[in-house]
Amino acid sequence: MKTIFVTSTLWKKKAVVMLKFDFDQELILLVKSLPNAKWNSERRAWLFPYSDNILDELLSLFSGKAWIDYSDFNKIKAEQLPTTLPELAPDIEQEVRKFVEWMQNRRYAESTVKTYSQSLSLFFRYIDNKKPEEISSEDLGNFHQNYILRRKYSVSFQSQVINAVKLYFSTKQKRKLEPIEIERPKRPKQLPHVLSKEEVKEILQVHKNVKHRTMLSLIYACGLRRSELLNLRLTDVDSKRGLLRVNHGKGGKDRVLPISVKVIEMLREYYKLEKPLTYLFEGTKAGQAYSGKSLENVLNQAIKKVGMKKKPTLHWLRHSYATHLLENGTDLRYIQELLGHKSSKTTEIYTHVSTHSLQKVKSPFDDL
Template sequence: MRKIFVTSCIWKKKAIAIVRFDYDQELISLIKTLPMATWNSQQRAWLFPYSEGILQELLRLFKGKAWIDYTGYTSIIAEQLPANLPELAPDLYQEIRKFTAWMQHTRYAESTVKTYSQNLSLFFRFLHNKPPEQIQTEDLENFHQNYILRRKYSVSFQSQVINAVKLYFSNKQKRKLEPIEIERPKKPKQLPHVLSKEEVKDILQAHKNVKHRTMLSLIYACGLRRSELLNLKLEDVDSKRGMLRINKGKGAKDRMVPISDKIIEMLRAYYLIEKPESYLFEGSKKNTAYSEASLQKVLKTALSKARVKKPVTLHWLRHSYATHLLESGTDLRFIQELLGHSSSKTTEIYTHVSQKSLQKVKSPFDDL
């Protein structure tokens, strides 16, 4: 029978439970159903905030699926914990599990489910495990003032936490928390990072590995998000029509984007070598999607080989795709459709970084 090892310790001043097992897609799918599960590449294990009930939860989850060795799992008493926030109470852990199940049933994005679950846990811990039925608007205002602002967390984090708490109380507690003292600051309007075509070419051609080169090329060629690339299936490539189907992109929206003959030839060459069976890009095991961490490493290696010193991310390739389209004369409305943006305002940001638009502006210095 498959074996799972569960240990506990204090790591980075936090009490955690550590779960390790050999790669197994069924076990991975099971552990992802737990709201606080987080994969840590440094530990090469799944991490959970420590709680008295986590071991029983794991035993229940994997009953009949694997044998659990928890000889390394010891209780962590309150005195061992850092003097920041207490551990999450078992009853509140169960409450978050129910909230997570509700979000999954309502088809919230996986990333949203995970973020909201973690943020709600943080909120409960800040209130020292105060029963939800006793929590009032003043508690959320206190959390905002004495935790988020005092620690100078970002505007995005502030919105995520408040949204998570409000969603939980409106849908699970059937009442609203309407904080008056909390102002929602506007998110800073940061311009997208754009690479030159020469830089993109150097990055895409850096890998000799056909699979790695094809993945990065497809992101740029079709303006894909990371998750959209990894979720592609073989049947999503329509080579006869020259179209690529993207299923459940951001906001659970499907869309179609054109795919050039050059990329189709690259995909054919890749297919003959790798012969994927389900996902277009599979991991070390067949019928499993390529991992996000591995894709990040593919980009990091390409940047090193291409000697690109900029802190390029995968999303820079998507930004560059949109900007280069705009510079070549593509209508902004078509770019909006290709990127899957709900609002044209989101797409209009590329006009601020388009070289074609900016170079038309003549500096008054030239007239001196």
């Protein structure tokens, strides 16, 4: 059964839904039945107007015909729709490109480069392409008050936009923008989501496809991030020493992880069947890494097969790995090293979701 990737986005100042899938005449006919659905050669996808109930309609339309991967689909709120902001002027667009090059030269993460460039562009558009040398702290304060706060954007969005603007001015304009009225609220401290060992076992074993089962298992068995799994190469597995090397993890850090005999046997079985050339897990094209969206779809299919009401993400497997290690008595210092955390404070959050000690606490209700 084919997979249809569904995303929501803004296209030419309009909220749209994009459908991407491999060529299939039957699916194309179904898509054409959607009101105002059009093929967009630039995006290589089918586009049609967004609506709040569109996801339910798509699930019903393609039921039994294709898998729907909606991991990148988000509801678009009215306040997210763009106002009548002008397009970037050519000279300002050039400034943004220079900023992008500066970040790339300093090896900023690709996601950070993309986020910061979009944030800086938004700021310039809001202030009507004002020349950088004429921009003041008052402009940033006005943007914060009348755009970010008025449209009720999240704390994380607020931080990333302000950080992007301040970084640009401190590095490219050699001056600081410090609007006094901007208070940077702390991000809410959210506890990580953790699955029980029984739930993890169900997810890892439900796939009959060896490759799918091995990918999900390795994420949990080693506490890997999605990008770390996808970037693994064949040479990163040292079966003789029972080690797995993770190169360029978050923050550019390398680390070495222990892998058990059980994991090594699982990898050997997978290798004999798939025979990847370069990356440990490759997509349809030999020598090219497996895609992130496809990996998320593997997890979504597993969740659907086991009938789980929760909607776990791949990162839940990493959280579960850390929490289960803690409950088994592993020292926090070792867990910090295994996860590649820079600060022990990041690792300590798992003490708040571990049930090992909490289950020993007796409620006074039991004495009544």
